[in-house]
Amino acid sequence: xxxxxxxxxxxxxxxxxxxxxxxxxxxxxxxxxxxxxxxxxxxxxxxxxxxxxxxxxxxxxxxxxxxxxxxxxxxxxxxxxxxxxxxxxxxxxxxxxxxxxxxxxxxxxxxxxxxxxxxxxxxxxxxxxxxxxxxxxxxxxxxxxxxxxxxxxxxxxxxxxxxxxxxxxxxxxxxxxxxxxxxxxxxxxxxxxxxxxxxxxxxxxxxxxxxxxxxxxxxxxxxxxxxxxxxxxxxxxxxxxxxxxxxxxxxxxxxxxxxxxxxxxxxxxxxxxxxxxxxxxxxxxxxxxxxxxxxxxxxxxxxxxxxxxxxxxxxxxxxxxxxxxxxxxxxxxxxxxxxxxxxxxxxxxxxxxxxxxxxxxxxxxxxxxxxxxxxxxxxxxxxxxxxxxxxxxxxxxxxxxxxxxxxxxxxxxxxxxxxxxxxxxxxxxxxxxxxxxxxxxxxxxxxxxxxxxxxxxxxxxxxxxxxxxxxxxxxxxxxxxxxxxxxxxxxxxxxxxxxxxxxxxxxxxxxxxxxxxxxxxxxxxxxxxxxxxxxxxxxxxxxxxxxxxxxxxxxxxxxxxxxxxxxxxxxxxxxxxxxxxxxxxxxxxxxxxxxxxxxxxxxxxxxxxxxxxxxxxxxxxxxxxxxxxxxxxxxxxxxxxxxxxxxxxxxxxxxxxxxxxxxxxxxxxxxxxxxxxxxxxxxxxxxxxxxxxxxxxxxxxxxxxxxxxxxxxxxxxxxxxxxxxxxxxxxxxxxxxxxxxxxxxxxxxxxxxxxxxxxxxxxxxxxxxxxxxxxxxxxxxxxxxxxxxxxxxxxxxxxxxxxxxxxxxxxxxxxxxxxxxxxxxxxxxxxxxxxxxxxxxxxxxxxxxxxxxxxxxxxxxxxxxxxxxxxxxxxxxxxxx
Amino acid sequence: xxxxxxxxxxxxxxxxxxxxxxxxxxxxxxxxxxxxxxxxxxxxxxxxxxxxxxxxxxxxxxxxxxxxxxxxxxxxxxxxxxxxxxxxxxxxxxxxxxxxxxxxxxxxxxx
Numbered sequence: 008x009x010x011x012x013x014x015x016x017x018x019x020x021x022x023x024x025x026x027x028x029x030x031x032x033x034x035x036x037x038x039x040x041x042x043x044x045x046x047x048x049x050x051x052x053x054x055x056x057x058x059x060x061x062x063x064x065x066x067x068x069x070x071x072x073x074x075x076x077x078x079x080x081x082x083x084x085x086x087x088x089x090x091x092x093x094x095x096x097x098x099x100x101x102x103x104x105x106x107x108x109x110x111x112x113x114x115x116x117x118x119x120x121x122x123x124x125x126x127x128x129x130x131x132x133x134x135x136x137x138x139x140x141x142x143x144x145x146x147x148x149x150x151x152x153x154x155x156x157x158x159x160x161x162x163x164x165x166x167x168x169x170x171x172x173x174x175x176x177x178x179x180x181x182x183x184x185x186x187x188x189x190x191x192x193x194x195x196x197x198x199x200x201x202x203x204x205x206x207x208x209x210x211x212x213x214x215x216x217x218x219x220x221x222x223x224x225x226x227x228x229x230x231x232x233x234x235x236x237x238x239x240x241x242x243x244x245x246x247x248x249x250x251x252x253x254x255x256x257x258x259x260x261x262x263x264x265x266x267x268x269x270x271x272x273x274x275x276x277x278x279x280x281x282x283x284x285x286x287x288x289x290x291x292x293x294x295x296x297x298x299x300x301x302x303x304x305x306x307x308x309x310x311x312x313x314x315x316x317x318x319x320x321x322x323x324x325x326x327x328x329x330x331x332x333x334x335x336x337x338x339x340x341x342x343x344x345x346x347x348x349x350x351x352x353x354x355x356x357x358x359x360x361x362x363x364x365x366x367x368x369x370x371x372x373x374x375x376x377x378x379x380x381x382x383x384x385x386x387x388x389x390x391x392x393x394x395x396x397x398x399x400x401x402x403x404x405x406x407x408x409x410x411x412x413x414x415x416x417x418x419x420x421x422x423x424x425x426x427x428x429x430x431x432x433x434x435x436x437x438x439x440x441x442x443x444x445x446x447x448x449x450x451x452x453x454x455x456x457x458x459x460x461x462x463x464x465x466x467x468x469x470x471x472x473x474x475x476x477x478x479x480x481x482x483x484x485x486x487x488x489x490x491x492x493x494x495x496x497x498x499x500x501x502x503x504x505x506x507x508x509x510x511x512x513x514x515x516x517x518x519x520x521x522x523x524x525x526x527x528x529x530x531x532x533x534x535x536x537x538x539x540x541x542x543x544x545x546x547x548x549x550x551x552x553x554x555x556x557x558x559x560x561x562x563x564x565x566x567x568x569x570x571x572x573x574x575x576x577x578x579x580x581x582x583x584x585x586x587x588x589x590x591x592x593x594x595x596x597x598x599x600x601x602x603x604x605x606x607x608x609x610x611x612x613x614x615x616x617x618x619x620x621x622x623x624x625x626x627x628x629x630x631x632x633x634x635x636x637x638x639x640x641x642x643x644x645x646x647x648x649x650x651x652x653x654x655x656x657x658x659x660x661x662x663x664x665x666x667x668x669x670x671x672x673x674x675x676x677x678x679x680x681x682x683x684x685x686x687x688x689x690x691x692x693x694x695x696x697x698x699x700x701x702x703x704x705x706x707x708x709x710x711x712x713x714x715x716x717x718x719x720x721x722x723x724x725x726x727x728x729x730x731x732x733x734x735x736x737x738x739x740x741x742x743x744x745x746x747x748x749x750x751x752x753x754x755x756x757x758x759x760x761x762x763x764x765x766x767x768x769x770x771x772x773x774x775x776x777x778x779x780x781x782x783x784x785x786x787x788x789x790x791x792x793x794x795x796x797x798x799x800x801x802x803x804x805x806x807x808x809x810x811x812x813x814x815x816x817x818x819x820x821x822x823x824x825x826x827x828x829x830x831x832x833x834x835x836x837x838x839x840x841x842x843x844x845x846x847x848x849x850x851x852x853x854x855x856x857x858x859x860x861x862x863x864x865x866x867x868x869x870x871x872x873x874x875x876x877x878x879x880x881x882x883x884x885x886x887x888x
Numbered sequence: 889x890x891x892x893x894x895x896x897x898x899x900x901x902x903x904x905x906x907x908x909x910x911x912x913x914x915x916x917x918x919x920x921x922x923x924x925x926x927x928x929x930x931x932x933x934x935x936x937x938x939x940x941x942x943x944x945x946x947x948x949x950x951x952x953x954x955x956x957x958x959x960x961x962x963x964x965x966x967x968x969x970x971x972x973x974x975x976x977x978x979x980x981x982x983x984x985x986x987x988x989x990x991x992x993x994x995x996x997x998x999x
Contacts, residue, residue, distance in 0.1 A: 033954075037915060037964045038938065044916045045934060066934040 034074055092406035106379055110372050114415025117368025119422030122455045124361040126427050128354050130445030131347050139213040143304040144342035161299040164288050165325050173320045176313040177302035179211035182286055184298050185278050188259040189546055189741055193245045196741040202280035211303045219253035219268030226285040234285055235264040239272040241281040261548030314339050346440045353762055360769045363508045367773050370501045371780040373466035377498055378787045380470040401471045408467025416459035435757030498784050499820045506824025507831055509777035510861045514832035516770035517853040518839055519763035522846040526756050532683030534620030535748035537722040541729050542713040542744040556709040566732045567716055572725050574717045577615035582713040583685050584751050593696055595651050596661040602650050607685055607693050608664055610700040610708050616680055618715045626658045626678030633699040641674035644682045646694040687755035689844050722747055778868045785817055786872035793879060801881040813876045817869025825862050900940050902983055905976040908950055912967035949975045
């Protein structure tokens with residue numbers, strides 16, 4: 008009985024592969040048997056044993072060669088050779104520890120940075136959302152583009168309702184917003200992020216509660232018992248994993264909610280929500296607040312079809328007062344963009360930057376390998392002479408490169424394992440979304456392998472191909488020496504490329520750094536050194552009307568002012584650099600036209616401008632006499648004053664913030680202050696109309712309040728006292744934020760700082776690698792020309808001319824690299840434009856500085872070997888021959 | 889040269905298979921037998937026989953076994969397998985066709 012042929016052949020191959028040693032011995036015995044017979048035959052014909060053996064060997068044509076042919080016929084030569092190549096590659100690398108260390112270190116740095124970056128990109132951008140069929144989940148926008156949530160606007164409640172009625176392409180549509188709520192009655196009061204979601208939210212995402220249920224349509228009706236779903240984390244940390252939590256009440260913002268369910272671990276969409284409450288839709292015309300809308304497409308519906316349906320639906324959708332559909336941002340975005348919107352672009356940029364670093368590292372290794380290939384010329388020539396085919400030699404060289412890059416990749420993954428947490432720690436808090444998805448997984452390892460393979464080809468192919476073209480004639484002659492100009496040119500080209508790439512990175516980093524410095528140097532319109540701020544969010548249930556709110560704030564301010572070390576304590580409802588601000592239009596008395604710009608409308612206490620270091624340009628600050636009972640007053644910022652009357656003093660003029668003002672709504676201007684950058688240094692200066700908070704009666708303008716406390720130096724030490732003031736007034740109200748204003752300012756520029764420092768790290772790494780590469784090439788060419796230099800010096804060349812001889816070799820590629828790099832950076836910098844603040848992408852100062860740095864670096868890298876060249880002793884070199 | 893020029897490409901396999909069809913032999917004997925039977929016309933160079941044998945073994949047409957020979961030595965004996973026999977028939981038929989064709993052409997009368 009025959010077994011199927013492929014089984015037989017496979018088993019033969021496996022046998023050959025794994026029992027290769029035994030087979031070799033058998034082969035040896037078989038050939039020896041033949042050989043002995045042959046010898047006998049020759050002896051029988053009368054030859055001496057000696058001659059017979061020689062004849063027999065000739066007849067067989069070399070025992071080893073026949074063995075090789077037999078091995079080939081077994082069909083495993085490829086694998087067999089690969090194993091042998093690998094072994095010999097290990098040996099060769101082990102014999103050159105300096106080379107191996109240099110190459111591995113370079114590769115580990117390049118691959119480590121690449122793998123680390125990819126790990127982040129993979130986690131943030133590539134890994135699917137943790138919901139079933141995430142490809143069907145989208146965010147939908149039909150609104151003016153202000154108040155964008157992570158760059159994607161949503162729609163107003165009325166638009167959402169109208170759209171949901173007409174839409175036929177989505178299985179579920181849900182609206183959501185987020186807010187922060189005080190959770191009281193479960194240990195210390197805490198502020199938790201809450202997702203305010205319509206009841207279809209969980210169905211749209213396709214997630215179910217782990218305990219209890221999610222929302223049912225009734226939960227979204229006004230006047231029902233308030234339901235709440237909590238996250239697994241909140242359930243564990245605040246409620247001790249109480250298995251009977253469903254049905255129990257909890258207090259959010261002073262309001263009783265009933266827990267209906269607990270979500271599975273890990274579910275915290277949107278924005279790390281700890282709980283979810285039902286979103287109550289408000290259709291009154293004044294509600295133009297934008298909510299985020301997400302939807303799950305029906306099976307089989309494409310984004311294109313949904314988009315077409317959206318376009319068709321628009322004319323039937325209601326416009327809000329003063330809105331113009333033509334200026335809406337209309338679109339359907341993959342849900343993941345909602346999560347990563349802001350960081351996608353920077354991440355892609357960094358991924359590109361890190362690839363440049365990797366390219367430079369590869370060029371370095373290619374250079375090292377080329378240098379080594381020349382040094383191994385003799386070895387290769389000997390092997391070629393002994394019958395190794397060229398393909399075989401090339402394969403061996405490539406095996407060495409592959410071994411190097413895979414070892415490098417291994418080290419790189421190790422390095423990335425350490426670098427990723429460091430990278431994330433460096434990133435400003437909350438800047439990188441989907442942190443929990445960032446880890447080294449199979450995809451990352453696959454990526455590392457692929458990059459290693461690509462790297463092998465990038466740096467291994469050049470020396471290998473060069474070998475393939477090489478003629479070895481002459482190499483084996485005594486004293487044989489060849490300097491190939493072709494190779495020198497290739498290596499010079501590598502240097503040019505490295506320098507150019509490093510310059511591009513350095514220029515990008517330089518631009519970001521310069522932009523960051525400008526950002527920090529900007530006049531924000533306020534000066535907050537030694538200022539502590541503390542924010543509270545007064546729940547409506549506990550502080551329902553302006554009188555109790557005023558009383559609360561007055562009490563806190565009084566106690567804060569009494570603290571030792573406090574110079575002035577004040578408050579404001581929407582703090583500059585805060586999470587949000589309110590703005591709207593205003594009217595000027597005697598002018599029927601509404602000014603064309605909106606103003607911020609902060610409510611502040613007397614002393615606010617002193618506390619925040621905002622300059623009063625004219626008139627006076629608010630005082631304690633500006634009370635609710637007295638007539639309305641306002642302080643306007645400089646640009647409002649300019650709009651009212653550019654020439655004359657505006658003090659005494661009247662403005663109103665209402666669209667249909669009652670007589671008491673007219674506010675008399677008592678002072679003019681500087682504009683401030685409400686949204687941070689990179690934003691514009693905002694026009695503002697300030698009112699004394701004691702004259703403001705709307706609860707919404709009084710519930711969210713921030714106290715700003717200017718202290719004598721060492722503001723940080725005052726923070727605990729500030730916190731205890733809040734606790735002493737109402738122990739149930741947590742501070743939603745507390746800390747130094749300086750830290751708030753730092754946080755506002757933390758993004759640009761992070762980008763600049765990260766790109767700076769890459770750039771420095773790139774420059775270091777490129778300069779080491781340059782040094783290596785020049786040093787090698789000096790070593791190679793030692794003899795020539797010796798001869799020149801023996802013939803009377805001066806040290807200086809030798810120095811020039813070598814330095815010239817750096818100058819040309821250095822200058823070329825700088826020129827190409829500047830051109831490249833010129834184009835690349837445009838990609839940076841959105842990151843730059845008051846810095847042109849072609850900022851000449853940055854470009855000049857960077858070009859000079861790189862060129863000087865390259866020159867220094869060449870100067871070291873050049874100096875060594877001048878120290879060549881001709882006698883020693885020539886005698887060495 | 890691994891193959892004598894007078895051996896038509898590919899025929900070495902056929903010859904080995906045919907000789908092994910008569911009886912199992914070791915490599916040396918195969919070479920001897922080939923020479924004897926062909927009256928010294930065909931001979932395989934000592935070097936090229938073994939790669940061919942290993943290839944045939946690998947294909948599964950012949951199998952090898954170590955047996956002792958007369959003077960206390962081991963030798964590797966090759967024997968035809970069943971699929972080797974089929975292969976031999978195919979190759980023989982092929983050869984017959986080929987040689988008949990060649991004979992036809994060679995015997996053409998010149999006008």
